[in-house]
Amino acid sequence: GAGVSQSPRYKVAKRGQDVALRCDPISGHVSLFWYQQALGQGPEFLTYFQNEAQLDKSGLPSDRFFAERPEGSVSTLKIQRTQQEDSAVYLCASRDVTGWILRRETQYFGPGTRLLVL
Amino acid sequence: DQQVKQNSPSLSVQEGRISILNCDYTNSMFDYFLWYKKYPAEGPTFLISISSIKDKNEDGRFTVFLNKSAKHLSLHIVPSQPGDSAVYFCAASDVLYGNEKLTFGTGTRLTIIP
Secondary structure (H helix, E strand, O other): OOOOEEEOOEEEEOOOOOEEEEEEOOOOOOEEEEEEEOOOOOOEEEEEEEOOEEEEOOOOOOOOEEEEOOOOOOEEEEEOOOOHHHOEEEEEEEEOOOOOOOOOOOOEEOOOEEEEEO | OOOEEOOOOEEEEEOOOOEEEEEEEOOOOOOEEEEEEEOOOOOOEEEEEEEOOOOEEEEOOEEEEEEOOOOEEEEEEOOOOHHHOEEEEEEEEEHHHOEEEEEEOOOEEEEEEO
16 A cells, blocks of 8 residues: 655745645554654654644654644644754654554654755 | 664675674663664665564564663674665664654664675
């Protein structure tokens, strides 16, 4: 079946502009995660949804970052008033709850959106 | 504070030989560990995982070893193939304690020399 898809794949924004990044998880996957990956670093956790509920947003770097998943499927990560330090690849991952008792953390990633803020 | 560390930024291995990638962690609450492989312009691809109740997990050419006392895990690839050239990320989570997120290392770039 189809994997996780993200759009756009590339986004160039002027400093101060608002951006919206979309994630389509694997169909039926309950959990959805957003990560930020800076150049030369590993992905860093931003936020996590279970269905439409945002259960953890501890990784969001500032109140300019906002994520939603209103119907428990597609998710949008919004960044307001973008700054140059927001330039990174934004990765979305989804996870089934199969094996919930063992809570196996196999997250499947999309290709990412590369954001460049000028 | 880097809770998951991959101290080797790069590694080159001859085709057919064994590749060993290392990862250290500091958080003793971590109970599940994963390796992901990443090609340029693609998202990380899940490779293999291990629970803290085990010390070894094998899947084809890939074996992950976990040494809990040393807080160290390693990924062995035998035999190494040119298609294995990629960046490898070690990741950890403490799901049994209710923490769903993955904490990643900074990655090791593996180059397989034909």
